[in-house]
Amino acid sequence: MRRRFVKHRLAVCGGLVVVAFYLAAAFADFLAYSDPGKLDAQRILVPPQRVSLWSAGRFSPHVYRLVRTRNPETLVLDYSADRSVEIPVVLFAHGYPYRLFGLFPTDIHWIGTRGEPTESSLFLLGSDALGRDLFSRLVVGTRTSLTIGLVGVCISLVLGVILGAVSGFYGGIVDLVIQRVIEMLRAIPTLPLWLGLAAAIPPTWSVTSVYFTITLIVSFVGWTELARELRGRIMSLRHEDFVLAAELCGARPRRIMFVHMIPACTSHIIATATLALPTMISSETALSFLGLGLRSPAISLGVLLNGAQNIQAVALYPWLISPALPTAVIVLAFNLMGDGLRDAADPYA
Amino acid sequence: MPADVILRVRGLTKHFGVARDGEAASADILRAVDDVSFSVRRAKTLALVGESGCGKTTAVRCIVRAMPPTSGNVWFRTTAGGVVDLAALNEAGLRPLRAEIQMVFQDPYSSLNPRLSVLDIIAEPLVVSGVRNRTVIRDRVANLLELVGLRPDHMARYPNAFSGGERQRIGIARALALHPRLVIADEAVSALDVSVRAQILNLLLELQDRYHISYLLVSHDLGIVKHISDQVGVMYVGQMVESADCQAIYRRPLHPYTAALLAAVPIPDPRRRRAAYAAPGEAASPRNPPPGCTFHPRCQHAIPRCKLERPQWAELEPGRFVRCHRAHELQLRGIEA
Structure with missing residues (x-):
């Protein structure tokens, strides 16, 4: 199976991208140089900044200090670079404290500024309407979106494998009941279902409970396909x-x-899981985008895109749409990898 | 049930409902096994013989209760000495008896799980029956492998590392793991090369001598059966048409169908002429068997009575049962034993 997968170039590329994304998710706090929750009224909607690499013929990466002015005619905030003040950008700088993998307390980030606080000077992808650094939020949001998919897929995998195996093994009335339940679940249009269930989540719940409820909702609907496929294999x-x-x-x-039975379907299960992950990720993103899934202060790709929902963002602050790119890339990469895995696991399917 | 009989099957019947378009399933019945009776004696071998599709495999699957029979009795003498009707037991009642009846399968490729090592495959019956100690299991598996002529140090390998004959030996080792008293071999050698066949058959005979195992063999090849069975039962379209001692049936068959099967056995002698007689045509369909004797459309000796009246299963001579109207008057050719 491995050899057949490696032959599938596009799938291998997809796999590498997926691995890169999960590495980024694992080191999200390290990659996020600014505190993603830190509000700064002085740094609202800063456009993406350039990091200049050379200073007076010497290699010395720096950014210029931002100067905020208000356009007297349009009343739009303008930021310009004060070329006289260079703020050096250094690697492995100290920033906001966090725990690496939730275990090791540290405050090292991959880059940061010296002299001035990073939060108010470095904006690689600009800042949002509350002055938070978009790049840092993007990295942390990616972690949320990728893990919510993972947990969701695990739950629906277990449900799908067990119910599918039982259905195919026993047949008869058990099979009949499980298959009719699957049909009912599949007949429900997913979007209204999510809308209804999401509306049912009390707004007083904490971010983490909402997170888990959303995961559960997504996974309780997501197991049907795998159960169907596995039932056939078991039969x-x-x-x-x-x-x-x-x-x-x-x-x-x-x-x-x-x-005897489920191990014979392992490759198939793995392939299905990798194809289910992007669906989970995009459903979380879609839900949160509509304001029904995760909500601020939680950070996910969907929550970030939710902030880019208006015409202003598209017209004046296009960098707010940047979270769409990683969403599209990760979903595409997962699909390519999943397709490759499925072809490798099951060349005749 | 006589004391030396370990398995006695009486009136075993298995019908399948065949659904036709737009009709209820019960409208059409396939009589896969129809009123089959025989006995297997202790430490002896009974062979069920017939063309493919005649119901041999269905019959043995009903006996091991891989499927429930429609009717009939399957009496089995347990180690404890009691007699139980396997056909009447439920799954839970059957489980303690599973160890005593084991099966060797036709296809040495699909009968071994490709994802388990030989150790795990042969150990499965032991593990299922509650043996947990790894060393005990390893020793037993090593013994079994030696018994069937394989090297014990191969137990960590997977089935794909073995040839068909070796795989069949593994299957036999698995069947022997729980000291069964009856082993059912469903076409156990028909998927093997001719040279390997003899080895496997000899192995089965050797094991029978050593452990007094009774065999119920299923085969379509009378040539193989001749060497290792004590009794032979011939089946045609779900019914048993003749059963007798092995020697007797080869020397002088009583049923025209048996004679036709014998005539089809190749004789390894270029100077001898093959007997011209064989049954023309195809085997009848068990879904729609001809009236009267099911064999009459292909029978050379058929008389008008055969088309109308269904022959009874009768004991023509002591120990010789046959289902034919003309059995008493026909002089059929066998092959010299």
């Missing part, structure tokens, strides 16, 4: 002689399913 395995042999030596159904 065909049911007629294999080695399954009969296990039955004849008195093995119970649970053992037969977990020792």
